Amino acid sequence: MLIVLGGLPATGKTTLARLLAGRTGAVHLRVDTIEQALVRSGLARHPVGPAGYVVGYALAEEHLRQGLSVVAESVNPLAVTRDAWRDAAVRAGVPYVEVEVVCSDPVEHRRRVDARSVDIPDLPLPGWEQIVEREYEPWHRERAVVDTAGRSVEESLGSLLCVLG
Template structure:
């Protein structure tokens, strides 16, 4: 199965995704470290490094799926083309796909998470202002991805509750 996380930075999707993947015994392909590596290689940040990172993640995920193992994609997936990328990958590999969207319904908590975040990827800067702007660009679920099974989790709920809901969703 192809499991695809979606949600703004700081919502808790990576934390939930890591625990879910561990519970399912599948690897995680995270887009942010791939983009960091691209930037560390000297590719200028004014280049489409985000797109490149998504394409590298897709290639890695495809290889994992072809080897007969499920995989979890950890990425913002804020726009329809990003989501459709995973739908097309699932179709090409003949694997089922499920989306797990993570939101944080408490803006103060979300902002606190962003402002206290200590990332191991210094090339990718994250500010609350940038997250607020990302919210404006976050697309509604339309097209092929809207027809795919999806669960929305709110990270104000306890981590264990969200993980249990996600695992139950994936196993249903």
């Protein structure tokens, strides 16, 4: 199965993706990690553009074809990125679930943005203004929504697990 987690930075995607992958034994694909590896290689600079996503789609499909479940985690700001994850699952012949992770409380969301630290060396983290001004297309097809505002990590993971059945 492919589980796609998308949403703005600092909503809790990475935390939930890591916990979900650990709980289920799935592969965790994080586009931030891929993009920073491309930058370290000298082949790209930030912003990387579509390259990190394209690598992610290929890795997801490869893992899915091997019979592994994948938790793919990225902002997924555009419909085309969401479609590409879905297409990887379809080509691999596996089911997929799309989950938008949100933090509906702007005060809490901003606090998270201001308090977080870099966990990938040299990865530039966007500030609050960059996050609220970034292009982020509305979702136009069915997806699950996990709102992390006012919830503990365990409560948010519980909501995600309920969505996944």
